[in-house]
Amino acid sequence: MISIIFMFLFFGYTCGNFLNNTLQYAECLSHCYDQYCPEICNGTTHQGPAMFEAELHCRDTDLLSLHHSDGIFIIQQSTSNITWSKPRVVQGIMSIFSGLKPGQFYRYRVKRVENNSVSKPELTGWFQTIKNDEKPEGIREINVQDIVPISDDIHHLQAQVTFEPGQDLSCYYDVLNWSEKQGLSIGHVNATQYFKFQLNKLDYYCNNTITILATNKGTKEKSNNVSMIIKTPSCLESHKSLIICAPNKVSGLRVKKLQQFDDNIKFQVSWDKPKFLPDNYTVLIEPFDHSKKQITINLSGNLTEFFYYLDEIGLPHVISIVAESHGGISQPISIMNTIKFEKRKQTIINDILIILSSFGMVILAGVIYIYYKNKKTTIKNQYNYCSNINDKVNLAEIYEKSKIIESDIKMEIDPLLSKDEFEIHPVQLRIGKILGSGVSGIVRLGSLEVNNNDWIQVAVKMLQDGPSEDDVKNFKQEILIMKSAGIHRNIVSMIGCCTTSIKPMLIVEYCSQGDLQTYLRNIWNNLLNDANNRKIQIENIKLCHEKNSDIISSMSLGSEQTVAISNQLYDLQQGMLNTKEEISASDLLSFAHQVAIGMEFLSMNRIVHRDLAARNVLVCSDKTVKISDFGLSRDVYQENIYRKQGNGKLPIKWMAIEALTHQIYTTKSDVWSYGILLWEIVTLGCSPYPDISTSIVLELLKEGYRMPRPQNCGIELYEIMRSCWNTRPRCRPTFTKLKQDMDKLLETVSQNDYLNLCNLQQERDDSITDSE
Structure with a gap:
């Protein structure tokens, strides 16, 4: 009894020293409850209820977090009303209790410490932790x-x-x-x-x-x-300063013909006035087929229009404009202007003669047609857009549609595909030979009349016979994306479309040298032929290409689910077989550089390609390369993440890890594919991962395997490839960075051995051996 009284006096004196600090006072009292006789502390002055007002904030299998009124509290925990834990002191509005058991109920006894006094004890309700087998609910x-x-x-x-x-x-x-x-x-x-x-x-x-x-x-x-x-x-919306930010992309770009002279036409180009005026504008004017040198015009930032004269070249031309300020350069915007010359008086008589001649030819053709119709089998469902056929195209292939009625293939009226500046009248087209075909589409060589008797070569894409609803829907989507993408030197740009005819058509640029994969492989074949002529022993290389030919054949047959698909716009293999093309390391680096520029443009327009590969890059006669089939991709402005639906074949060896595992396609997965395309360019069209089955590619990539450096490839160029194959998408370079890196290599290609073509035969054989 004497010891208890002594302890009471001791703690009364000690706690009394903390009367001016409520928190320390509460800590002292908690020790009193914990280690000594609770009856002594219960003798402390009580002042009203605790007013804890506890609510469950969150919980887990071993944790409870309570939200309560603000203050300093002494709290004890229990799983029953009999045994209580050691008291603890909490301050504030949150109390977290850990080390608990799953699915167990807990309650708390609380006293508020305030004004050097302790409240009466208060019991909370029961709170339960999450059970071990309980699946969490999604957020609301x-x-x-x-x-x-x-x-x-x-x-x-x-x-x-x-x-x-x-x-x-x-x-x-x-x-x-x-x-x-x-x-x-x-x-x-x-x-x-x-x-x-x-x-x-x-x-x-x-x-x-x-x-x-x-x-x-x-x-x-x-x-x-x-x-x-x-x-x-945008940066401007956030900072409202062109010193920090680049100007927004020019909006409302439009062109208007003002006046026609004997040898040229005057045009007015105008755009909307921006909220923040840039320092200046730079305008580029260039013929659509790049046949003439581009015109560069610099304008003051306070202007919203300018005038220019253009010679009668008979071709469409592209007008591109960027805004510039101290903070940077805006994204470019382009518009295509098709020149339309008014008929001059002196040509009226010639036109009348041409009309009369045409009328006579039509009558003659009608007589012949009726005769042919009576003599031969009837040809049903003729397409009204085939006004002329070149290159001895099989007529039955175009005209005979006996199993299809017009209503099955005619594109329905769609407000998104209403007439606009892209709409072309079918009579302006002449359809020629087949350039390529796929499961749902076919591409033909065509000629488009852009002025009186002025024609340019184009590629005309249309649906196969008997298209499904999905085919028509996808074709609409392709036209819309091609429209939204705009015009750029390194993408296959849209020239126009016919959506009002019986069968819709998409008219795009024509690239005479075919796809890059075939182009490179033909160059490789030429190198082999030259080597044979010089009696060089290249049996190992032949073996390599025999293996590669097997891979190419399997791709064409498409017998497996996992083989790569070729959805290329068209393929001119037959026309390329006998050509001998000169190629240099600078040309190959230029191809890679141009693809990076084109992909940068697409990514800036929020378009994910999903199948970037050499087979989907086309080559022009001047060695300009253009990315094709991005119209088959998806605009990620709204979707952001494209998830492939269905069980269609996938280009496994060109796909990023996250695309293979989670079917997530982003600009960063396009960067991975760009690295594979670089490897294709370096090896002159060899298939990636040679002699490795597509069924094990994913497991190898997960284990960290990457294709080794081809021996003819410099370390700097290979490091760019490897950076594209980083497992973490955010650690891969942007296409802007890739463009800059390739630009640096091109600037110093004469001083550095980034790509050695001299010993390519032996090196290519060695690279295949290494990859095995």
Whole structure:
């Protein structure tokens, strides 16, 4: 009894020293409850109820987080009303209890410490932890509060994101953030305090897809995905300064014919006045087929129009414009102007004669046709757009549609495909030989009349006989994406379309040298022939190409699910077989450089290609290369992530890891494919991963395998390839960076051995051996 009284006096004196510090006072009392006689502490002055007002904030298998009123409290925990844990002191509005058992109920006894006194004890309700076998519920809502510039980083933004948890109130979450420029990143959120987090390093004018999943730490179970697209503002919207930011892309670009003279035409080009005036504009005017030197015009930033004269060249020309300021250069925008000359008086008589002659020829053709019709089998469902056929095309192949009625193939009226500047009247076209065909489409060589009797060669794409609803829908989508992509020197640009005829057509640029894969392989064949003429022993190389030919054959047959698909616009292999093309290391680097430029343009327009490969790059006569079949891709402005549907064949050996494992296609997966395309260029069209089955490519990539450096490839160029094959998408370079890297190699190609063609035969054989 004497010892108890002594302890009472001692702790009364000690705690009395903390009367001016409530928190220390509460700590002292907690020790009193914990180690000595509770009856002594119960003798402390009580002042009203505790007013704890606890609510469950979140929970896990071994954790409870409670939200309560603000203050300093002494808390004890229990799984029953009999035994209580050691007291602890908490301050604030949150209390977190860890080390708990799954699925167990807990309650708390609380006393508030305030004004040097302790309240009466208060019991909370029962709170249960998550069971081990319980799957978390998905969150209910995502909200973005603020998207603001980072104070010490003018190149990026940050955003505050809050979310509403599911009814089970999980504490832990995985956050996936996919952006067009940085790729995919994964983070983790501990929500024991707040259901919010901050996104940093966001790019300007970029879509970010935020996906949040609740997780169970005990069983590693995850909830269903809940996603939201966050569109960040542009740099100008954030900073409102052209000193920091590049101008926005010029909007409302239009061209108008003003006056026609004997030898030229006067045009007016105008655009919308921007909110922030740039320092200046730069305009490029160039014939569509690059037959003449481009015209460069520099204009003051306060102008919104200019006038120019153009000689009667009889070809469309492209007008491109960029805005410039101290903060940078805007994205380019282009418009195509088709020259239309008015008929002059002196040509009226000639026109009348031509009309009369044409009329006579039509009558004669009608007589012949009726005779032919009566004598031969009837040809049904003629297409009204075939006004002339060149190169002895098989007429039955074009005209005979006995199993199809017009209503089955005519494109329905679609408000998105209404008439616009791209619409071409069918009589302006002459359809020629087949350039290539696929499962649903066929491409023919054509001629397009752009002025009176002035014709340019084009490629005309149309649907195969009896197209399905999906074929028609995809063809519409292709036309829309081709329209939205605009015009660029290194993409196969759209010239026009016919959507009002019985069978729709897409008219695009014609590239006379065919696809890059065939182009390179024919050059390789020429090298082999030259070597044979010089009686060089190249049996090993022949063996390599025999293997490669087997791969090419399997690609053509398409007998397996996993072989690469060739969805190339067209293929001129027959026309290329007998050509002997001179090639240099500079030419090959130039091809790679041009593809990077074209892909940069597509990525800036939020278009993911999904099948970038040498077979989908076309070559012009002046060695300009153009990316094709991006119209088969998807605009990711709204979708951001394209997930392939169905069980279609995939170009396995050109695909990034994340595309193979999760069917996620982004600009960063296009960068991976660009690295494979570089390898194709270096090896003059050899198939990637030679002698490796497509069925094991993914496992090898997961284990870290990458194709070795071809011996004729310099280290610098190979490092660029390897950077494209980084496992983490956000660590791969952008196409802007790739363009810059290839530009640097081209500048010094004469001084450095980036690509050696002299010993390519032996080196190519060695590279195949290494890859085995």
